[in-house]
Amino acid sequence: MADTKSCCAKETCFDCRFWTEKIRWAADGDQMPGNYSQGPVPVARVNGRHYVVKPMNTTTPHQFLGFGGALWTFLFKDGREITSNDVMTQGEIPAHFRNRLPDNAVIVPQAAPRAKAPFSDFEGLL
Template identity: 30%
Template sequence: MFQCKLCPNKGTDRQIRGVGARMAAYRVCSSCDFWLTCLGYMMLGDQDPDGRRALRIDGRHYLTWTDEQGFPPEIGYAGAEVCRYVLLDDPTGAVRVSHRIWLMGTIPDAFRDRMPDNAVFAPAA
């Protein structure tokens, strides 16, 4: 056990979803490791090569899922309803649509300054 260098939690090198060695190397707990991964999405342009897009709306982190990818993980799955959103940095204000969205969680205060909102939900047409 060790003190996480980013929050008051304790960290461990125990394998949690295959990342124990990484948590020990970076001296972070599993929660901070998860949010660092989400921060990585932002640093890579908020989009995977496979079409998923990271959205940060009202301090919550979401990941869109394409129809080809099937359903997102059951935990956090927000439903198959149409999700309409606008990217804040899109000068055209185009409304984008996803049929599957995964709520990854509320961004912790320790990460909020580094992970500002990048989108807003758009009202139904």
């Protein structure tokens, strides 16, 4: 069983301030306040990890996107399903904050890529 005590009595260290900010986001409807034109950014918590699900971004080179532009789909407990290619993780939520930052979503596996390229009929001819 993990230690569920806070790391410091008044929760004023860097880690505590980092995670108490995430608790405010959770209380604010599981959203990160932001200056994105699309408005606040959804926050997902899956298996004790914290994610910020930024809007799909088709204009920025993939190497500058979260997880290199990998596609993620989150299914939230309220039924929303959000797919993004710009997901950031804030890491694992410390044990003593888990009860204040419960999971609110699951990750939906991406569809498997096509087994064959569309031009596979020509394989071996060149």
